Amino acid sequence: MIIIYLYKVSQMADYFVLLVEPKIEGNVGAVARSMMNFGLKELGLVNPCEIGDVAEKRAMKAIDILKEARKFDSLEEALEDVDFVVGTSGVETHGERRFIRIALDPEEASNKLSEVNGKVALLFGREDFGLLNEELTRCDMLLRIPSSEEYPILNISHAANIVFYELFKHKTLKEKPRKASGFEKEKLHEHFERLLDAINYPEHKRERTKMMFRRWVGRATPSKWEFHAMMGVISSAADRLLKSKND
């Protein structure tokens, strides 16, 4: 039997960040920086405030994203070639029209969006009024950031930053330090047991303490290096004690 493994390259959506009528240029710059921090490139501005020095300063290294931002006179114009529209809503509203604000949290939204192809617009509304109802009705998905009831309104660049972070988190596999293998770990446990012997650890407590150490190692998930450093200390202590016992 021949088994063929197919590794498909994921078809990622193209994200297009769209700020609707931003009023504070510093926020626009901060959004640009945050976009670059999480690998997003395309920024659009619908009827923005003037974008000057303050925005540029806040953009830091993301100045190109800011300078290349496309400006639009209306949301409709900005959404012309967009396949899927995601809106963000800071406010949970009550009453009959609230259905238009039923929202996913950023993690749920990121999971769903990983299945979407094409061009996805991420809409962020005005600093004071957010997105208007007619703008929300244009959205295919709504997203809301869970936050304290006492003060649920995030700064717009902070809200965008969390959305970008969740999107980034869901498509990347962070490289981690190499973990100790099972075999190596068993060696560590053997040396720990030798150490218990060497210090004449009470018999009736032994199983429990060995398990404590096993759990401890399990939860700490030491890297290969950390693991060898710990093994060095424990085996050396055990060797010396057992040697002085036998002398």
Add this chain to the structure above:
Amino acid sequence: MIIIYLYKVSQMADYFVLLVEPKIEGNVGAVARSMMNFGLKELGLVNPCEIGDVAEKRAMKAIDILKEARKFDSLEEALEDVDFVVGTSGVETHGERRFIRIALDPEEASNKLSEVNGKVALLFGREDFGLLNEELTRCDMLLRIPSSEEYPILNISHAANIVFYELFKHKTLKEKPRKASGFEKEKLHEHFERLLDAINYPEHKRERTKMMFRRWVGRATPSKWEFHAMMGVISSAADRLLKSKND
């Protein structure tokens, strides 16, 4: 037979947000706002810049958090009554022996922190240089936000905002075994150091191995019982070795 179920209200950690030498007052205000967005209250500032109108404007409704922020002359002073120290690191260093900066992502860190009781300090470093190595060595756990390699440096209030968001998201209400306090932990570290003495551990590796052990304990978040069992083994090994050395 009568079974009595006791539902204990969870002992959640107290979070203490600590900005180390912030240079831009707007960032301090933005952090205060973000704290309130996610239900955090206590802010500390180590040698901050002047905090004036710009900070207050950015804090918006979180003005009280800003006004009640405690100021400290040194990190040591700020950490006096703190049980567990979390540092944030913007820079990823390569090679697993760059142990000093091996970090968890905010989600992993939040999961671990949900098991910690007592007072937890969340450290954020300078806008330009982050936390210095000697400050990082004081940390029980390090945290790093996954971000684009092209531009991995987040604005400090954006970084803080993501950490607060993940903590808020992961808040769990579940009874947990009592964790070892900061004072007890320092005792464990003292005994570990005595053990290194007792085995004539090479001088040039000592600082690194002590830190490895500190991080290991930090990530494993041992219960009080586990902690005492480990302390028993280590102190007993050290005692016996030092005694046989002096005989």
